[in-house]
Amino acid sequence: xxxxxxxQKTVLIVEDHALVAKFYRxxxxxxxxxxxxxxxxxxxxxxxxxxxxxHVAVLDVSLANAHWQGRLIDGVELxxxxxxxxxxxxxxxxxxxxxxxxxxxxxxxxxAASGADDYLEKPxxxxxxxxxxxxxxxxx
Amino acid sequence: xxxFIQEMKRYLGFTEEDAALLRQIGPRMEKYLPELAERxxxxxxxxxxxxxxxxxxxxxxxxxxxxxxxxAKGLFGGGYDQPYSEERYQVGYxxxxxxxxxxxxxxxxxIVRAFFSECLLLEFPASDVRLRYAxxxxxxxxxxxxxxxxSYMHASMQNLRALNEQLERANRDLAEASRSKDEFxxxxxxxxxxxxxxxxxxxxxxxxxxxxxxxxxxxxxRDVFSSAQHLLGLVNDILxxxxxxxxxxxxxxxxxxxxxxxxxxxPLVTIPAAEKDLExxxxxxxxxxxxxxxxxxxxxxxxxxxxxxxxKFTPPAAADQPPGRVAVxxxxxxxxxxxxxxxxxxxLRIEVVDTGIGIPEEKREEVFEKFVQAPAGRRYGGSGLxxxxxxRLVELMGGAIGLENGEDGRGTLxxxxxxxxxxxxxxxxxxxxxKTSTRAPA
Numbered sequence: 364x365x366x367x368x369x370x371q372k373t374v375l376i377v378e379d380h381a382l383v384a385k386f387y388r389x390x391x392x393x394x395x396x397x398x399x400x401x402x403x404x405x406x407x408x409x410x411x412x413x414x415x416x417x418h419v420a421v422l423d424v425s426l427a428n429a430h431w432q433g434r435l436i437d438g439v440e441l442x443x444x445x446x447x448x449x450x451x452x453x454x455x456x457x458x459x460x461x462x463x464x465x466x467x468x469x470x471x472x473x474x475a476a477s478g479a480d481d482y483l484e485k486p487x488x489x490x491x492x493x494x495x496x497x498x499x500x501x502x503x
Numbered sequence: 504x505x506x507f508i509q510e511m512k513r514y515l516g517f518t519e520e521d522a523a524l525l526r527q528i529g530p531r532m533e534k535y536l537p538e539l540a541e542r543x544x545x546x547x548x549x550x551x552x553x554x555x556x557x558x559x560x561x562x563x564x565x566x567x568x569x570x571x572x573x574x575a576k577g578l579f580g581g582g583y584d585q586p587y588s589e590e591r592y593q594v595g596y597x598x599x600x601x602x603x604x605x606x607x608x609x610x611x612x613x614i615v616r617a618f619f620s621e622c623l624l625l626e627f628p629a630s631d632v633r634l635r636y637a638x639x640x641x642x643x644x645x646x647x648x649x650x651x652x653x654s655y656m657h658a659s660m661q662n663l664r665a666l667n668e669q670l671e672r673a674n675r676d677l678a679e680a681s682r683s684k685d686e687f688x689x690x691x692x693x694x695x696x697x698x699x700x701x702x703x704x705x706x707x708x709x710x711x712x713x714x715x716x717x718x719x720x721x722x723x724x725r726d727v728f729s730s731a732q733h734l735l736g737l738v739n740d741i742l743x744x745x746x747x748x749x750x751x752x753x754x755x756x757x758x759x760x761x762x763x764x765x766x767x768x769x770p771l772v773t774i775p776a777a778e779k780d781l782e783x784x785x786x787x788x789x790x791x792x793x794x795x796x797x798x799x800x801x802x803x804x805x806x807x808x809x810x811x812x813x814x815k816f817t818p819p820a821a822a823d824q825p826p827g828r829v830a831v832x833x834x835x836x837x838x839x840x841x842x843x844x845x846x847x848x849x850x851l852r853i854e855v856v857d858t859g860i861g862i863p864e865e866k867r868e869e870v871f872e873k874f875v876q877a878p879a880g881r882r883y884g885g886s887g888l889x890x891x892x893x894x895r896l897v898e899l900m901g902g903a904i905g906l907e908n909g910e911d912g913r914g915t916l917x918x919x920x921x922x923x924x925x926x927x928x929x930x931x932x933x934x935x936x937x938k939t940s941t942r943a944p945a
Binding site: 385 | 685688693697699700701703704705706708711726729
């Protein structure tokens, strides 16, 4: 393992709109030198979290393809699952909730329900801001 | 009420002797009753609302006078029990309903009282017997006044209660309307932010110098362009829904040639269908179709919405499968499936059939609501308003819209109907026209 590889952190991106996911990936890779994993595959996500293959997560709230135990789940529930899986494996995995739910009260409600660490309101368009948020979460 | 009467009788010191006295003078008072009624109502007619109150005219006043005479006659029955009291209640209600305020009836009752004193003076000049009679009449009038006030109070309480219920209902309706407005706003805000995210995000990536090659920049520009188009579609849909819900959707209905609409609309989905290797077929191609009554622009909008849905919800085929299909069909309905309100010239039914993911039966009503996509969340993009708009547009044009299983239970069949132009009715075979206009006796 080279020095660069060990410093490079991996961001898990869960977002059902392909173009939005594409933007997150480009922003985090180019402005933050992060590695990115984009997926809605819940078992895969939990396996990655347990194995420590991802270090921080950016989750959308409205998900179209995240199945768990035979039903669709949203980002709030996914955040809970991820937090639990990380804790069970003795890791901590900070979560940034990024969502287009932007009515008053949504932020507090969604943060409380999901257990996520931070919250970003869409449209998220400043790559630098996104990178800073993620770095701050990684720094704890 | 019985209890109330007993209470009042005790309160006013009403005795059996009083009752007997009243029964004695009763027959001699009868001849004064028409004049009494006359005086009573000429007093009531001074009421500021008299014009409204006695809007029924002389006939109504004549009826009221008779009621009053009946009541006054009852005064001398001396019993004052259930039947009389109920009658008194009714008189009270009638005045409440007529809008005569209580204070005016009370003052008119003063007239009654004064008039009875005059009558007693005329009938019984000997003072000792007249005083006893006057006391008895006075007690009975007091009791009557109490009863009347009670009935007024009862009636206005009922009015108030009904008014309260109305207000509560109106309040609930308002709260409900405001809640669904909030939800609508939250949904719209959510939908607008997604394409904006791509438009602003990709633009800023380029501006911040985070792209690597001109090719990449062009690619992002294409993404920005498609997101902006999506945004425009959303804005148009939201405006349409807004207009429809405000009842301000203006349609320009005319005789429209469906052939022309089909030929200019189906090609619009050729490219997206080809991108998924779907077979797109207009089975009405080259056939003549009857004119319909429709707003041509809205007709096209509905058809395009259904075609886009069909293409959107039909996945490209797997390697060993036949390609997905989207087909358009049309037929004339002599007996309309749907709106009975239509005069019955018949309908043109247009169907869009696909071999896509289909819609479960229990969701077939739901998908016509705003922001609902079946079966899965928001995987397919779009405003989620298309079918809601289409339904309202078709209904505004006098037709109907619905969903069925596609062929062989696979995929979806969406149909909508439009009324035939009146000149088309003449062309229908007579037998079939009869079917719609008459019902065979059983």
